[in-house]
Amino acid sequence: MALRHYTLDFSLSTAVDSASTVPGLLSIFHEQEMTETVHDTDGHGYLATFVGKNGRFAVLRVHSHELVTIDLQCYEEDNIAQLDNLLNALEKKLKVLLNGNITRIKRLPALIRGAKVDRYWPTADGRLMEYDIDRVVYEEDSAYQNIKILHSKQFGNILVLNGDVNLAESDSPYTQAIIGSGKENYAGKEVLILGGGDGGILAEVVKQKPKMITMLEVIDGCRAHMRLTCGSILDSLEGDCYQILVEDCVPVLKKYVQEGRTFDYVINDLTAVPISTEPEEDSTWEFLRLILDLSIKVLHPSGKYFTQGNSVNLKEALSLYEEQLGKLSCPVGFSKEVVCVPSYLELWVFYTVWKK
Amino acid sequence: MALRHYTLDFSLSTAVDSASTVPGLLSIFHEQEMTETVHDTDGHGYLATFVGKNGRFAVLRVHSHELVTIDLQCYEEDNIAQLDNLLNALEKKLKVLLNGNITRIKRLPALIRGAKVDRYWPTADGRLMEYDIDRVVYEEDSAYQNIKILHSKQFGNILVLNGDVNLAESDSPYTQAIIGSGKENYAGKEVLILGGGDGGILAEVVKQKPKMITMLEVIDGCRAHMRLTCGSILDSLEGDCYQILVEDCVPVLKKYVQEGRTFDYVINDLTAVPISTEPEEDSTWEFLRLILDLSIKVLHPSGKYFTQGNSVNLKEALSLYEEQLGKLSCPVGFSKEVVCVPSYLELWVFYTVWKK
Numbered sequence: 018m019a020l021r022h023y024t025l026d027f028s029l030s031t032a033v034d035s036a037s038t039v040p041g042l043l044s045i046f047h048e049q050e051m052t053e054t055v056h057d058t059d060g061h062g063y064l065a066t067f068v069g070k071n072g073r074f075a076v077l078r079v080h081s082h083e084l085v086t087i088d089l090q091c092y093e094e095d096n097i098a099q100l101d102n103l104l105n106a107l108e109k110k111l112k113v114l115l116n117g118n119i120t121r122i123k124r125l126p127a128l129i130r131g132a133k134v135d136r137y138w139p140t141a142d143g144r145l146m147e148y149d150i151d152r153v154v155y156e157e158d159s160a161y162q163n164i165k166i167l168h169s170k171q172f173g174n175i176l177v178l179n180g181d182v183n184l185a186e187s188d189s190p191y192t193q194a195i196i197g198s199g200k201e202n203y204a205g206k207e208v209l210i211l212g213g214g215d216g217g218i219l220a221e222v223v224k225q226k227p228k229m230i231t232m233l234e235v236i237d238g239c240r241a242h243m244r245l246t247c248g249s250i251l252d253s254l255e256g257d258c259y260q261i262l263v264e265d266c267v268p269v270l271k272k273y274v275q276e277g278r279t280f281d282y283v284i285n286d287l288t289a290v291p292i293s294t295e296p297e298e299d300s301t302w303e304f305l306r307l308i309l310d311l312s313i314k315v316l317h318p319s320g321k322y323f324t325q326g327n328s329v330n331l332k333e334a335l336s337l338y339e340e341q342l343g344k345l346s347c348p349v350g351f352s353k354e355v356v357c358v359p360s361y362l363e364l365w366v367f368y369t370v371w372k373k
Numbered sequence: 374m375a376l377r378h379y380t381l382d383f384s385l386s387t388a389v390d391s392a393s394t395v396p397g398l399l400s401i402f403h404e405q406e407m408t409e410t411v412h413d414t415d416g417h418g419y420l421a422t423f424v425g426k427n428g429r430f431a432v433l434r435v436h437s438h439e440l441v442t443i444d445l446q447c448y449e450e451d452n453i454a455q456l457d458n459l460l461n462a463l464e465k466k467l468k469v470l471l472n473g474n475i476t477r478i479k480r481l482p483a484l485i486r487g488a489k490v491d492r493y494w495p496t497a498d499g500r501l502m503e504y505d506i507d508r509v510v511y512e513e514d515s516a517y518q519n520i521k522i523l524h525s526k527q528f529g530n531i532l533v534l535n536g537d538v539n540l541a542e543s544d545s546p547y548t549q550a551i552i553g554s555g556k557e558n559y560a561g562k563e564v565l566i567l568g569g570g571d572g573g574i575l576a577e578v579v580k581q582k583p584k585m586i587t588m589l590e591v592i593d594g595c596r597a598h599m600r601l602t603c604g605s606i607l608d609s610l611e612g613d614c615y616q617i618l619v620e621d622c623v624p625v626l627k628k629y630v631q632e633g634r635t636f637d638y639v640i641n642d643l644t645a646v647p648i649s650t651e652p653e654e655d656s657t658w659e660f661l662r663l664i665l666d667l668s669i670k671v672l673h674p675s676g677k678y679f680t681q682g683n684s685v686n687l688k689e690a691l692s693l694y695e696e697q698l699g700k701l702s703c704p705v706g707f708s709k710e711v712v713c714v715p716s717y718l719e720l721w722v723f724y725t726v727w728k729k
Binding site: 018019020022024026028054056057058059061062064066068070071072074076078080081082083084086088121123125126128130131135136137139142143144145146147148149170171172187190328329330357359362363364 | 374378380382413414415430434437442486493495502504505526543684686718
């Protein structure tokens with residue numbers, strides 16, 4: 018049983034004291050049979066909490082600066098219309114009490130806490146986003162990551178890896194961007210896909226009749242639940258011009274380097290650019306550098322390497338990535354493109370890298 | 374001074390009693406010099422509130438079903454690292470105490486309440502969205518609406534009308550969709566734009582050398598602050614092949630009907646489809662029907678009428694709109710398209726309507 022958490026905030030042009038606002042509000046709480054406790058805040062404004070029936074709980078704060086905040090929590094199966102009325106009554110009363118002093122009234126959509134299906138998936142740059150997710154389609158812990166496929170009413174099924182939105186069935190702009198935004202001709206070419214376990218890249222590139230696509234990795238669950246993305250391409254691990262190796266990519270890449278094998282295109286769909294250089298991300302950066310260097314080594318001198326970067330807002334992470342590009346075993350050039358991927362709810366940077 | 378509101382929620386596979394969890398957490402609050410009050414919830418689990426220094430306030434609930442929730446409020450200029458540590462300590466301790474019983478740990482980005490610049494603009498279908506807005510560029514109350522232009526780090530300036538995100542400088546997909554997604558040829562045509570006060574539609578259509586574009590409305594502020602959208606087109610109210618009439622569109626449309634004047638294209642960018650048929654929206658529906666009927670009356674028999682609809686998730690509102698299309702003074706056909714408008718953070722429906 019989930020908790021609904023409502024907030025109602027009044028921003029003011031000048032501070033008010035509780036004596037002029039609180040008494041008028043108390044009667045509204047009392048009508049709902051809520052019992053208050055007034056707390057000592059040691060000079061930080063008025064603070065009262067209210068406990069009501071059915072587990073209802075409210076907080077009223079008249080802050081010592083220009084702000085009045087109200088929190089109201091109730092259980093999901095509570096009488097929501099009654100709670101709406103309570104909030105309406107509080108809002109209406111505060112409008113009268115604070116008349117002429119209000120710069121903003123903000124009543125956000127209720128936060129749903131502890132729901133069976135979680136709808137909150139923050140952006141890469143750390144902003145709160147509520148998705149229209151109505152059910153969990155698939156969930157599995159693989160050796161490498163937690164894999165979820167969630168159904169969004171507008172985006173279709175969404176692949177979520179370790180809590181990050183990875184790709185939705187609506188996200189053909191992602192696939193188009195990471196295969197070169199329609200400016201490449203894959204016919205007769207040798208292509209290596211690292212990751213891309215949802216099958217979207219493979220399904221698109223195969224249409225152009227390349228000589229051979231080698232893909233490392235496949236994510237269980239996508240074959241069945243991301244059909245709008247992968248079509249039937251994951252139904253078989255090999256076809257006329259592709260093979261999928263369900264193997265760890267590092268040893269395979271090392272083998273290709275030893276054999277002197279090269280590719281016209283290397284498409285790295287493994288992981289986003291780490292956000293920081295904090296210790297907990299050290300191993301991600303190390304992995305990224307290793308893959309990047311091996312990828313450039315197996316790239317044909319006139320070949321192209323495509324990869325996703327991160328949120329356009331994470332300028333520092335993107336700069337760090339671009340620094341890495343200057344430290345590879347052979348010199349490279351790069352360009353970038355900003356793309357709107359529907360389910361990401363933030364603009365995303367994609368890179369093209371080539372040997373100089 | 375804004376309030377930061379943190380939430381930390383543990384979903385469980387079986388309910389726990391407070392005796393096994395609360396004592397282990399209390400010491401963590403006490404270390405931060407927070408004083409607790411335990412409340413009587415009349416059988417709805419354990420509920421304690423904690424007041425600390427600097428206006429800090431916390432709520433701990435061990436619900437009688439499978440959920441433990443923590444709220445933590447502090448002021449923006451508080452020692453955020455210290456608060457992070459407190460949340461980390463609570464999370465770590467709860468992981469130990471609830472070991473084996475946890476189905477989900479959810480710690481959302483802090484909700485910022487009462488900030489000078491408001492970052493929360495819900496979607497049309499009522500979901501909570503946090504934008505990367507860092508400043509208010511322009512704000513004005515016109516006779517018809519509240520006009521805001523807000524700066525987003527990724528989307529550029531965003532026009533917000535009466536609290537609804539209307540158009541950002543990143544949103545050329547909106548403009549492209551409402552002029553027919555590149556499938557129309559405006560050369561030599563008579564075009565009527567209703568609304569479109571940001572200048573985006575005018576700036577695009579004028580490139581195709583139509584015979585004449587008549588636009589009704591302009592929104593002050595856009596000329597100066599939505600330059601990536603309107604370019605220099607709003608600098609003058611008339612040009613070689615366009616005129617802007619800063620007039621109420623209903624009397625102008627009625628005059629055109631009387632004169633028997635027709636247009637090859639009517640582009641209605643005035644307002645989204647109302648969400649409901651509640652009394653408070655009656656006048657919006659009435660206005661929509663009036664404009665729609667007048668627009669179809671001035672449409673050339675082979676002409677096209679373009680308009681935006683609403684969020685793809687608001688199926689009922691869209692159905693109601695389509696019902697209206699069946700009730701006009703002359704029979705019409707229609708098609709629709711779903712488009713990803715970057716700053717909307719939800720997919721949007723656009724309509725094409727023609728005379729049968």
